[in-house]
Amino acid sequence: MDHILEVRNVSLQFGGVKALDDVSYHINKGEIFSLIGPNGAGKTSMLNCISGLYRPSNGEIRFEGKNILGMKPYKRTNLGIARAFQNIALFAHMSVLDNLKLGRHILMKSGPLSGGIYWGKAAQEEVYHRRAVEEVIDFLELQEIRHTPVGTLPYGLQKRVEVGRALALEPKLILLDEPMAGMNNAEKEMMARFILDMHELKEMTVVLIEHDLGVVMNLSDHIAVLDFGKQIGFGTPKEIQHNPEVIKAYIGEEEVG
């Protein structure tokens, strides 16, 4: 099978802290892949290495076979890697619409000259992408708030916009960092539905970080487990559920059902 992402022996250090310690795994094209582990295990750091915000001290990260280590973050985005952040990182003063349009930055072309003149191509382009953005709005059911500044939205909706912005990019690989944090069950179900839909309809590969084990076990094709920066497990949900080390560090005895 095609590996869209390969992580080989990645280590990352902050002063004395080993945030990642010799981590290796691979993600198949078109699957839902989950990263789990206790707090501070290095999950977000892992995503940061993939999107280029952190630079591993060691190892190799290959995207579609190409080594992307040392590549600037914005270039990786151009390759088709999108990301929704754990701590919401929306542009608070902008409307939902503009946030989503920013998601399409790399798909658009107009520059400072043509944009400023707003004639012909540049204008057409704006309209074309507006249409595409509206699709995302429909998909995530954000219709009513499209002109609202995201800063005033409640947490849960902001999370949805955050995911929407990554989605608008039409990426090959989408990294979701705890997209369901701060949601109640019904809302989680909805988010799960969105994730499944985009995975299926848009054929995206999804990397998911989530603490709700129910969600993780149900949705994932494969799971990697981190603890103190070390990878302590890798496999299908079934395998993970029965991995004793994982149970001890993360799941807890009674949870295994």
Next chain:
Amino acid sequence: MRNPFVAECGHYKTSYRKDMELYRIPRVKLRAIALLGLFFLYPLFASNYAVGLATLCCIAAVGAIGLNILTGFTGQISIGVGAFLGVGGYTSAILTSTLGLSFWVALPLAGIITAVVGGLFGIPSLRLKGLYLAIATLAAQVIILFVISRWTGLTGGTSGMVLQRPSIGGFNFMSATSYYYLCFIILVLTTFYALNLFRTRTGRAFLAVRDRDVAAQIMGINLFSYKVMAFAISSFFVGIAGALLAHYTMIVSPELYSIEVSIEYLAMILVGGLGSVFGAILGAVFITLLPVGLGFLMEFVSSVLPNMHHLLSAFKELVFGLVIILFLIFEPGGLAHIWNNIKNYFKLWPFSH
């Protein structure tokens, strides 16, 4: 049928194109045109003095829009506008007075060269943030002025250079009115450019860089090139303003471009409203006319209290500070915000529903 665009009561947009127009409501468009017309006819009614003031306002507005692109929209505080005005002014002075080029060639070149210099001084923005960057731009101000006043061979040193008003064919822009029109048209073009810029890709990227640069990066925005670009675009307009000002006063001299000028421009965009094109214009008008207004006030005061004369200029300084402070305290959104409130009021008038 679903119609999501319930933006303004009574006006339904039926296509994205319509929803995205600069003036989404016909009435607003009409008002904009009326306003333009009004300013076009203005010199017919106003005295030369008033036209001269309006010209200064237009020039300041071009510069303020430029600064707002950098500081208001992209979030990079610049205390170096004064010097960039100087670069624009001197470029045009050298090109026209020394090299004998036409003003019409020199003007855009002044913009471009200032853009290049601005971009150059924008390079530190790669690593510097916030106030650290602000001080770096202050350094740019000090260093540029130092170079200007020392490079006597090119710039005439501290005594400056003399310029001419532009002319086209046989027509000379010597009169107050003609130069006003020139500046006004350039201001209108600048305004449209800026408004358009911020509803398209590049402008949005600037805003993203201002609000959250890490997230902007992950959207695929090359921070460095956009920051430098913001410096360059901003400086372009500041340079144009500098050139216009130079040909208006017909002199360039280092003293014209001091730190106080930089601060005045910052005051313009703050009083006007950060990140608002229209606010920049209002702010420019306000800050340009404030000393004039205070002058009138002083004339009045001194006619009542003739012996106060000595205190007057100091008093003026005091009042200037006070006005700025009151503004920030009572209308942090700036003039643009006040303007919007007035507009909203009239939109619903006479039926507030």
Next chain:
Amino acid sequence: MTFFMQMLVTGIVIGSIYALVALGFVLIYKASDALNLANGEFVLIGAYICLTLITAYQLNFFVAILITLAFNALLGLTVERVLLRPLLNAPVISVIMATIGLASLLGGAVHMIWGHQIRTYPQIFPATPIRFGDVIISPVYLWSFVIVMFLLIVFTLFFKFSKMGIAMRAVADDQQAALSMGISVKSVYAITWAIASVVAAVGGVLLGNINGVNASMAIIGLTVLPVVILGGLDSIPGAIVGGFIIGVLQSLAGGYLDPLVGGGLKEVVPFIIVVIILMIKPYGLFGKGGIERV
């Protein structure tokens, strides 16, 4: 060599006063993330008040100083109450602009009260210069240096060992969250402004004794900006080290380079140094950078 030593000594003394004025900036920055561009006017007012008390009211120098400090503390409190408090939730740049407005307001007031002429302090420190070999130092310089060093130590200790330090930094980080801790943002601001203003007054009195007082003294506020940035906006030791570095380099540049370029370099040199240092250390020598985690 003598020339060099003379420049060095001058640089150190001037640098120590820079450090003191820079300290005022750092304090305000630590509490509110903003620059107080009216700091120079605080210095100026301190200098004038003390001068007036001595010359017009014939007060003893030490009494005059105490009253001056009290006055400036009050000034700081007033400024905080009237200007800063309404801007509590405003963006940093608005606060900075407000301090620019304040500078103009205070400057205007000073001009109205004291006019524009240079005034000099009566001889308080002995006039005869002290000679160390060929190096000449006026006693004022020496005294300034001693006083400044003493104050810097006091402040460093104060912020290291009082609860105030943490509260201030918390407020600068996140006002809302600080409030939720029960930290009174208002009193943190009030105390900081009072202290910053008092520090400025000390600077003003010393400078006044060295050079005399006129409105241009307020420029010290601008001169010291590179110092603050060089040391790092949030660092007290940074202000001190930065003060000495800039003081000395400026003095040396004035001595050796100015004659080559026809003067004026002295004012430019600090900025050049700062840009160079910032390119290597973007938050100054001791400043803590913005922390951004994703």
Next chain:
Amino acid sequence: MLRVQNIEVVYSKMILVLKGTSLEVPKGKIVALLGSNGAGKSTTLKAISGLLKGEGGQITDGFIEFEGEKISANVDPDSIVKKGIFQSMEGRRVFKHLTVEENLMAGAHTRRDRKSIKNDMERIYHYFPKLKMIRTRAAGLLSGGEQQMLAIGRGLMAKPKLLLLDEPSLGIAPLLVKEIFGNIKKINKEEGMSILVVEQNANVALSIADYGYIMENGRIVMEGEVASLLSNEEVREYYLGVSKEGNKNYRDVKAYKRRRRIAW
């Protein structure tokens, strides 16, 4: 101990968010406040702790009473903290540039008993050993969950009479969630600290609470003893995610139509 009576809250002078909310926290009890995104839970807490003002909010009607004494709407948050109400804010809001230890110190800002602060800090480290390991690190660099622990720890350092917790489980790994809630319960028992906890994770919240409120759209739509809430069908399905058919699979939710919120 705390009584919120019919309050209305408006943001930016225009947006009405709370439409007559009432609730009570009895002394020494844990009360849970549940509800969907945007229901107004955080707003309620901010109204109590006085933090509304900083966000352009305003109480326009109703009142809040603490220990029999009305809290005036104009009083500053810091004096409310001094009265003994401490809110641990949503979204962690740790002081990024302060170290973990300094953050904890900041939490103890209003306390007079400086001597016992050291002890209490040890206690926090005992509850959250991870924090001790990273105590000299700048809080802004911590992982999401570590920051969350710190935010809760900071609240405990204040030793308030009433602790308001806004989504303490957010981003915390399941094992730790249990531990944290266990600790909250313990503190409540041992020190008699009253606690009002806002949670999305209704399961754990109700597992330690004595009483619960459910809020939708700015109104309390249901309240009751925990046992009675747990037995309510709609609560079970919508908030606890337990349906009649037993545990469902998230894979299958696609088949579900989007469920409507409980509409009373």
Next chain:
Amino acid sequence: SDDVATPAEQPEGTDDPATETPEGERVVKIGALYDITGGTGDVGTPYAEGEQAYVEYINSKGGVDGIIIDLIGDDYAYNITEAQRQYQALRDRHNVSAILGWGTADTEALRQQVANDNLPFMSASYSENLKDLTESPLNFIAGATYSDQGRAIVDWIVENHDGENPTLALLYNDTAFGRSPIEDIKAYASENGVEVVDEQVIDLSATEAQSQMLNMERQDPDYAIINQTWGATATILREAQTLGIDTQFLGLNWATGEGVIDIAGDAAEGYMGVLTHAFPYEELEGMAEVEEYLHSKGKTLEDINQKFIQGWVTAKIMAEGIRNAADTELTGEDIKVGIESIENLDLGGLGAPVSFSADNHAGTSQIRLARVENGRWEPITDYFGVSD
């Protein structure tokens, strides 16, 4: 476009600039730019007072041959932009017929517009550049130019120096004012065998100048010419005293005056300076008017200083130009002609007599020298000019 700017269209309302008051008096509007609060405010303030005082005095006497002068002026804080703004207001709003200016930079900046607008401009800047009638056809200089002052000093040095090869340093500020005479002085000095060994730039508002003084000391010049205003001059003298420098300092006119002593104290002892105008305490015929005016205000000559006299005299020269144009409509052009017809105007000793003509707008090149003795300026020469 290399064509010379054509004159501006006449400001609208070509009405007679000399209007009449209800009482039937003729009034001429004269504009003024003062520096009260700027870098040169120390000397600018008394100068402005002097100008205003003279106008008030002459008006109280029924005006210049019955013409009342309406003096409209404001502080521009030595800021060119502000000067530009105020100039436009004076021209367009007040329709003034002539202007009393101040700084070198702004005067030079405005000279082309002044020419276009046909407004005679009598500045307190004595920059030699303003003598050039092709560049500045409407500018008039009321005292000896800075360059002439410098040349006069060089002459004095050559005459009075004991020993061989006098050496000279130049201390000035980095403004158009400060630099104005520097090249001329250097040229003249080298022609006359005085070696310029050092130049130091010292800011107008400097309150310390240690490095510059130390640098100068290394060249150990016999003389140093200061082109500053009082503040910086006093700073220089004080630094020199501290460092024990024995150079003889000589100031141009703006570096001379009572203010230097006030600030520098005994550091000013022995300092010399150029006098373009008289001290109030000199016994001179022209002082009677001043005294009369002051008396009417309940003041005495003790309340004013030499810069006041300078302002007074400048206004008086302008008034003389108006007098010569009394029969005309008192437009700018008329007053220009009026000033150009001033010949050997006796100023009662307050300044050297001045003469203007169509091809000479520099009133005089005569100066005196004075020295500070026992805390007081004492003139040590009579009026003299550059020996050519």
